[in-house]
Amino acid sequence: MIYDITPPITDALEVWPGDTPPSREVLLDMKRGANPTLSTLHATVHLGAHADGPSHYGKDAPGIDGRALDDYLGPCQVVRVSVGPRELITPAHVPAEIRAERVLFRTGTFPDPNHFRQDFAALAPELVGHLRARGVRLVGIDTPSVDLFDAEELPAHHACLRHDMAILEGVVLDGVPEGVYELIALPLKLVGFDASPVRAILRTLPVPGDHS
Ligand SMILES: [Zn+2]
Incomplete structure (x- = not known):
């Protein structure tokens, strides 16, 4: 069974304020001949x-193409946390x-990808080192950022840089029970x-043991 944890990309998707929303420019259209x-x-x-590339939050850090693909592929634990805005x-x-070496947090604080709200939950920077010490290589969250909206210093991003932790943001975990799954979330070779x-x-x- 597959859980698709990707929000639909339409022009209704609300991106970070000031960032470029998605739009489709039709150059040729079969419906018009x-x-x-x-x-x-x-x-x-x-x-x-x-997936964030390290160059998003580290001045001389590599781009998204510099990350190992293994980070985004393999056993992954979904953890529901009860946190407020x-x-x-x-x-x-x-x-x-x-x-698992990958952990996704379901906070439920960013319920609608088509409605950008600024009061979503985020990661405490000390959580990143805590997870790294337990063998975790990727951390993900069901909000637009591992840092709070107004966290200008981006402490959780910088903790990920220090600990070489891969970051997945904006996943949709509604209806996904806690447990361990196989994650597949490969970034494009940009x-x-x-x-x-x-x-x-x-x-x-x-x-295990079920061969049906
Ligand atoms: Zn980010």
């Missing part, structure tokens, strides 16, 4: 479900046992870019 249909996408690379997820919110949109999915793992 052209052959074939051809269009151009204009959008921020921080579009919907996306503008609250930080701390190590106290995290279960004692981390069961050389030198500061992020890439991803088609993020969670696939249920086969139950």
